[in-house]
Amino acid sequence: xxxxxxxxxxxxxxxxxxxxxxxxxxxxxxxxxxxxxxxxxxxxxxxxxxxxxxxxxxxxxxxxxxxxxxxxxxxxxxxxxxxxxxxxxxxxxxxxxxxxxxxxxxxxxxxxxxxxxxxxxxxxxxxxxxxxxxxxxxxxxxxxxxxxxxxxxxxxxxxxxxxxxxxxxxxxxxxxxxxxxxxxxxxxxxxxxxxxxxxxxxxxxxxxxxxxxxxxxxxxxxxxxxxxxxxxxxxxxxxxxxxxxxxxxxxxxxxxxxxxxxxxxxxxxxxxxxxxxxxxxxxxxxxxxxxxxxxxxxxxxxxxxxxxxxxxxxxxxxxxxxxxxxxxxxxxxxxxxxxxxxxxxxxxxxxxxxxxxxxxxxxxxxxxxxxxxxxxxxxxxxxxxxxxxxxxxxxxxxxxxxxxxxxxxxxxxxxxxxxxxxxxxxxxxxxxxxxxxxxxxxxxxxxxxxxxxxxxxxxxxxxxxxxxxxxxxxxxxxxxxxxxxxxxxxxxxxxxxxxxxxxxxxxxxxxxxxxxxxxxxx
Ligand code: AMP
Ligand code: MG
Numbered sequence: 001x002x003x004x005x006x007x008x009x010x011x012x013x014x015x016x017x018x019x020x021x022x023x024x025x026x027x028x029x030x031x032x033x034x035x036x037x038x039x040x041x042x043x044x045x046x047x048x049x050x051x052x053x054x055x056x057x058x059x060x061x062x063x064x065x066x067x068x069x070x071x072x073x074x075x076x077x078x079x080x081x082x083x084x085x086x087x088x089x090x091x092x093x094x095x096x097x098x099x100x101x102x103x104x105x106x107x108x109x110x111x112x113x114x115x116x117x118x119x120x121x122x123x124x125x126x127x128x129x130x131x132x133x134x135x136x137x138x139x140x141x142x143x144x145x146x147x148x149x150x151x152x153x154x155x156x157x158x159x160x161x162x163x164x165x166x167x168x169x170x171x172x173x174x175x176x177x178x179x180x181x182x183x184x185x186x187x188x189x190x191x192x193x194x195x196x197x198x199x200x201x202x203x204x205x206x207x208x209x210x211x212x213x214x215x216x217x218x219x220x221x222x223x224x225x226x227x228x229x230x231x232x233x234x235x236x237x238x239x240x241x242x243x244x245x246x247x248x249x250x251x252x253x254x255x256x257x258x259x260x261x262x263x264x265x266x267x268x269x270x271x272x273x274x275x276x277x278x279x280x281x282x283x284x285x286x287x288x289x290x291x292x293x294x295x296x297x298x299x300x301x302x303x304x305x306x307x308x309x310x311x312x313x314x315x316x317x318x319x320x321x322x323x324x325x326x327x328x329x330x331x332x333x334x335x336x337x338x339x340x341x342x343x344x345x346x347x348x349x350x351x352x353x354x355x356x357x358x359x360x361x362x363x364x365x366x367x368x369x370x371x372x373x374x375x376x377x378x379x380x381x382x383x384x385x386x387x388x389x390x391x392x393x394x395x396x397x398x399x400x401x402x403x404x405x406x407x408x409x410x411x412x413x414x415x416x417x418x419x420x421x422x423x424x425x426x427x428x429x430x431x432x433x434x435x436x437x438x439x440x441x442x443x444x445x446x447x448x449x450x451x452x453x454x455x456x457x458x459x460x461x462x463x464x465x466x467x468x469x470x471x472x473x474x475x476x477x478x479x480x481x482x483x484x485x486x487x488x489x490x491x492x493x494x495x496x497x498x499x500x501x502x503x504x505x506x507x508x509x510x511x512x513x514x515x516x517x518x519x520x521x522x
Contacts, residue, residue: 003071005059008080010109011118015223017216018084019130027130028099031216033204034084039074039106040127040137042189043171047072048478049148049485050166054195057115058165072166072193074106074126081108085129086199089207090271091322093306099207100271101131104139107199118227121165122199125191138174142470142514143522144190145481147282149469151194153461153488154279159257160250161279162196167481178521179513180299188474196278198228202323203271209326218330228276240327241336248320248340249347250277255316256351260359261457262288262388264309266298267520270319284518287460289505290414291381291388297463299519313348320344358455359392360434361448362441373433380430384423385414387504392456396449400435414504457491458502463516464509465501 002008012034019035021027029035047069055062062068070076074083085102092100106129108121124147125139144167154161170189177184200220208216222235225243232239232246254277258265264286265272265279272281286297293310301307307315324337331337356374357365381391390412398408405428443451461484469480487498495501509515 002078003061003064003067004078004111005061006114007112008078008109009112010082010084010107010120011227012086012107012120012223013082013084013109016219019087021130024128024130026128026132026134029087029101029130030211031213032087033216033220034086034107035130037083037085037106037129038127039077039083039123041075042073044169045069045073045075045171045191046169048167048169048473049481051152051164051485054163054165058111058113058119058121058195060165068166069168072121072123073168073170073191074108074123078108083108085131086204087131087207088201088203088271089210090201090203090269091206091319092269092271093301093304094318096210097269097271098210099131100133100203102129103132103135104129104137105199117197119195119197120199122194122196123191124194125170125189136174138170138172138189139191139522140174140176140187141169141190141473142187143283144192145470145473146285146466146522147192147194149466149481149484149488150282150285150461151279152485153491154261154263156489157257157261157457157460157491159261159263159279160254160277162194162199162274165193165195167192176521178519180519180521196274196276196280198224198274198276199280200224200228200275201271201280202273202275202319202326203269204275206270206322206326209329214329217326221327221330224275237331237333240331241333241340244324244327244337245340247275247277247323248344251316251320252344252347252351253277254279255313255348256355258312259309259352260355260455261460262291262309263460264288264295264297264307265312266296266301266307266518268307268312268315268319270322273316273319273323283522284520286463286518288388289462290385291378291391293378293382297516297518299517302517313352317341317344317348355455358451360437361396361443361452362437363443364441366437366440370437373437376430376433380423380426384427386427387412387414389457389460390502390504392452393458393502395434396452396456398431399445400438405431412504453492455492458494459487459491459498461488462501462505463514463518464505464512467509467512467514470514 016033019032047065087101106123106126110118110120128137148164148167151164172189173186174189225235266284274280284298296308472480
């Protein structure tokens with residue numbers, strides 16, 4: 001009996017060229033889209049968290065957790081699975097890095113689901129592949145919990161993302177030097193099964209382009225269009241341009257959503273940019289506590305701040321530029337690509353304004369003046385050291401003329417006595433501008449609050465919450481993973497008994513590893 005009620009197959013494997021070398025050793029792989037590879041057999045696979053809603057949509061039978069653990073760690077292969085690792089390259093921190101590929105991700109194949117269509121199941125941390133370079137192909141529990149919880153939190157926030165089906169311990173130990181300080185430790189090995197309709201990245205097209213392998217480039221682009229953008233029609237030069245336009249639009253929308261909820265990816269390398277505009281590869285990401293456009297969660301990025309919160313829109317455009325370069329040989333016209341890239345900036349600006357309009361509960365945008373109001377708000381939020389998530393919820397319930405500003409907004413300040421501080425007048429001044437603006441707003445206070453609470457979450461996966469869940473799980477207590485999963489499934493709703501998950505970052509978490517900065521070591 002199969003674990004899934006629907007068929008397992010894989011068009012990526014069927015339609016694209018495979019590596020002919022079947023031995024699993026690190027190497028340069030030319031001219032093909034992927035390599036077949038067997039997942040590593042592990043000591044004692046154990047299921048520790050399952051996404052029941054997604055499991056149901058994928059037709060997974062959930063009555064045998066041991067069978068799920070065996071299959072979703074790669075210890076047991078279901079009929080028709082031909083596991084493989086994808087070949088791709090990428091720019092890392094602005095520099096071309098050559099071949100990267102699925103170094104620790106193994107695709108099991110595609111499920112033809114009745115509800116979600118074709119979905120690829122991918123195991124992260126299931127052992128080495130030809131693309132593992134100098135690393136081990138494994139993942140540890142801490143980073144797997146972060147991926148598992150965050151991808152689902154993002155999904156329920158309405159942000160495009162790869163999904164997470166399961167989290168399993170492998171039973172093996174994995175050695176990691178978490179702080180890169182020469183003190184490696186043994187950690188628990190884990191595997192997340194993630195799910196998406198496509199795991200192709202910008203770097204999937206960059207690698208053949210850089211190698212001058214136009215035939216493979218063409219095959220990959222045609223495959224992506226036929227499979228994931230079928231509405232664009234038969235692949236041809238014109239379709240390629242339309243395809244790039246749509247990727248640009250989806251990427252733009254993705255970043256607007258990140259900025260809306262205060263998500264910082266942390267490693268926006270081109271190999272971590274999904275071709276279908278999903279958030280992919282949850283590594284040293286972070287969530288904004290105190291609003292700060294210059295904040296980056298990634299220790300590797302602490303100096304350059306290339307991937308800080310406020311840089312994400314421009315970095316996405318830079319990445320799109322690299323993708324445009326890669327597909328240029330198929331189009332041979334720079335103008336339409338340039339036009340799309342230029343348009344990205346305009347599109348981002350107008351979508352950002354719309355998004356901010358909603359965050360502030362305004363019925364209509366006043367294009368002449370609202371931009372200034374929004375920019376001033378960002379300045380005030382960062383100068384006054386204000387918690388982004390809590391601020392917007394408080395703003396929704398603030399009633400001009402009725403609420404007392406000081407006591408109403410006190411909970412979103414990171415300082416205890418904001419009135420005494422020099423920044424309070426600035427904050428009050430902005431609130432007065434907002435109140436003036438509300439005089440020209442057609443929504444009454446109740447309607448405004450409803451609109452705002454639909455786009456401003458009450459609950460996000462605050463960095464310190466994820467870290468607390470990790471520390472408990474490392475002691476064998478998975479209850480907080482379960483609780484967070486449950487609360488974050490309804491991020492816009494108040495939830496009795498779980499208010500503490502919406503509280504601002506406690507003082508102790510300010511400089512604690514995992515709560516403020518994260519290393520790439522995972
Ligand atoms: P990332 O920045 O995490 O997306 O990783 C960049 C590249 O390194 C990708 O090709 C990954 O597959 C690979 N990689 C990251 N961690 C490991 C690991 N532990 N073992 C093998 N490859 C890895
Ligand atoms: Mg990656």
